[in-house]
Amino acid sequence: MSELLHVAHEADLPGLSALAARTFPLACPPELDREVIAAFVAENLSEEAFRRYLEVPDHEVLVAREGDGDGRDAGEPVGYVLLVAGTAMDPACEGQIVHRPTTGISKFYVHPGYHGVGIAARMLDDVTRRSRRRGVRSLWLATNVANTRARRFYVKHGFRARGERTFDVGGVANADVVYELTL
Template identity: 40%
Template sequence: MTSSIRKAAADDAGALAELAAVTFPLACPPSASPDDIAAHLANKLSERHFREYLADPDTTILVIDGAGGLRGYSLLVNRPAVDPDVVSALGILPSVELSKCYVHPEHHGLGAAAELMQASLHAAAETGGRGIWLGVNSQNARAIRFYEKSGFRKVGTKSFSLGSTVEHDFVLERALP
């Protein structure tokens, strides 16, 4: 299968929302309720929200474009963190947030995530950032291993609202190339 990584365009918003509906639940802890996951998808990852992200000059969305549609995406936010827990944890400034990094489950284990990560690190470095950070659910061992293999290290914790519940994330950071 041939795929390429490119910057998302405005007409990708619907496909991004469909991909998020498949990939976001996989990152949630087993205790997350379907109602809370659905609320998050509706309130943060809908087609309308992706249109807003794509129109935001401080946001970059990269997509893996493969046969049959989008196979993964990352969302970078190039503005200072505002969460006090994140602000106090970060040691490399200025820092870009890797807000989202997901690959369709049919492409797990095939190197697509590593390619998307490398493209995301390059895109973040192009914005002038010295560091990059992300929040990952503390129970998502697979994602934590991937991020650590990608050069990130735990620097703190933060809370994350998922519908009606509060989840706990690790804050991970690394220097940009």
């Protein structure tokens, strides 16, 4: 099957930041204040923020576009992934990750209109295939304890819980579960 994920480029930035703003609240606990979420989105998921992710070493933005086309001719982004090599996305989690080299999945988001249809699974397959090709031995991530859908998805695809971490969103501490997938 052809790869669904493609390396994002400048032309994707407006669509990516719109998708990120639409989907980030879905991963937040219901009690988290909407203004706190909006401030996080403005700081970390704007076009400018995504431009930085394209430029910063050891970061990679991958995008799945509508229509499942082969890259530039396809439509709007329907899913995206932000990868960060090693444990740099949260060094406090370093001790929980068993296998090296590892890559952190900092963001893994699918438009709600495409949940439950297998796109997320294909995106994860692409990430694991790309990572294996590079000699990466594990993928790790952290997701909110209340994000039961994402947790079910990750466990279903072989991730194992390694522990917990605290994730700060606008000064509010959120409890996340740390997961690792052995490749």
